[in-house]
Amino acid sequence: MTFKMCFRLLAVFMLGLFVLLAGVSSGRAESVCDHVTLSWVQSQVPVPKDAKLVFKKEQGDICEAVLSLEGGLAPVYAGKDFIVAGSLYKNGVSITRMTMSSLSDVADAERKKAKEREAEAVEMRKAFFKTHAADLADLVSLSFAPSGASDKFIYVISDPACGHCKTLLDSLEEVAAETGLALKLVIYPILGEKSKTMAAHVICRHLGYGAYKTLKEDGTVQGCEKADQRINKIFELLKKAEISFVPLVVAQDGSWVVEGNDICSVREHLGLDPGTGEKGGGCKKAEED
Numbered sequence: 001m002t003f004k005m006c007f008r009l010l011a012v013f014m015l016g017l018f019v020l021l022a023g024v025s026s027g028r029a030e031s032v033c034d035h036v037t038l039s040w041v042q043s044q045v046p047v048p049k050d051a052k053l054v055f056k057k058e059q060g061d062i063c064e065a066v067l068s069l070e071g072g073l074a075p076v077y078a079g080k081d082f083i084v085a086g087s088l089y090k091n092g093v094s095i096t097r098m099t100m101s102s103l104s105d106v107a108d109a110e111r112k113k114a115k116e117r118e119a120e121a122v123e124m125r126k127a128f129f130k131t132h133a134a135d136l137a138d139l140v141s142l143s144f145a146p147s148g149a150s151d152k153f154i155y156v157i158s159d160p161a162c163g164h165c166k167t168l169l170d171s172l173e174e175v176a177a178e179t180g181l182a183l184k185l186v187i188y189p190i191l192g193e194k195s196k197t198m199a200a201h202v203i204c205r206h207l208g209y210g211a212y213k214t215l216k217e218d219g220t221v222q223g224c225e226k227a228d229q230r231i232n233k234i235f236e237l238l239k240k241a242e243i244s245f246v247p248l249v250v251a252q253d254g255s256w257v258v259e260g261n262d263i264c265s266v267r268e269h270l271g272l273d274p275g276t277g278e279k280g281g282g283c284k285k286a287e288e289d
Contacts, residue, residue: 032058033063041053061079066106164261175275198215
């Protein structure tokens with residue numbers, strides 16, 4: 001084989017290889033799902049920090065993606081620079097429903113993992129308060145003691161803009177009257193700037209319990225250094241336990257914690273009967289049901 005023939009064969013081979021690689025590269029560039037990663041989704045829309053991208057597939061000119069969010073699956077549809085949440089239909093058929101049905105095993109696994117993570121988080125928060133309950137003492141902003149001053153109490157971690165918190169306080173007032181325990185409120189304005197403004201109003205104006213219960217937002221309220229310091233300390237403490245919700249009720253010594261508006265569990269921890277429910281906090285109806 002002459003040098004000239006070898007050169008021609010090499011040229012043909014290189015040209016063919018170039019065409020093949022160009023075709024592969026072009027094919028990949030045309031994929032509407034290549035850019036859809038979890039980090040890209042996070043740049044388009046807020047998602048929980050534990051979110052996962054569990055599925056993606058081309059659907060014509062858009063990419064169908066499924067996220068695992070706090071134990072549930074959420075379908076989204078992505079273009080080059082946008083995301084749409086909802087259902088996709090084609091020729092009268094729900095593509096979304098078909099996709100979600102095919103992912104039933106994934107959904108079951110993600111729910112199981114979420115329950116396990118939450119159970120671990122609950123135990124972690126219980127352990128946290130067993131060692132840090134005493135740290136709440138300096139963060140109390142106001143108290144409710146219907147029987148007069150008492151050295152026996154429970155902590156209530158509350159947000160002034162939280163409706164569930166105020167409902168729980170109504171029920172806890174019955175508990176306080178029955179037991180002689182005082183309620184010591186730690187204001188944790190986790191729900192946003194409105195909550196922080198209301199918390200500052202309580203702390204700076206030295207409001208009492210009754211005024212706190214009827215407090216409304218007042219955008220003209222001026223903050224104060226005392227409020228800033230206390231609120232910062234509260235966030236610093238509770239963020240250690242990754243607490244991002246209210247209300248919570250904590251035993252004086254941290255031996256038990258009740259999360260959410262669950263007066264029945266509070267009464268159970270205190271050895272009380274279900275209660276009358278006069279303020280909407282009894283458990284008798286729930287037990288009968």
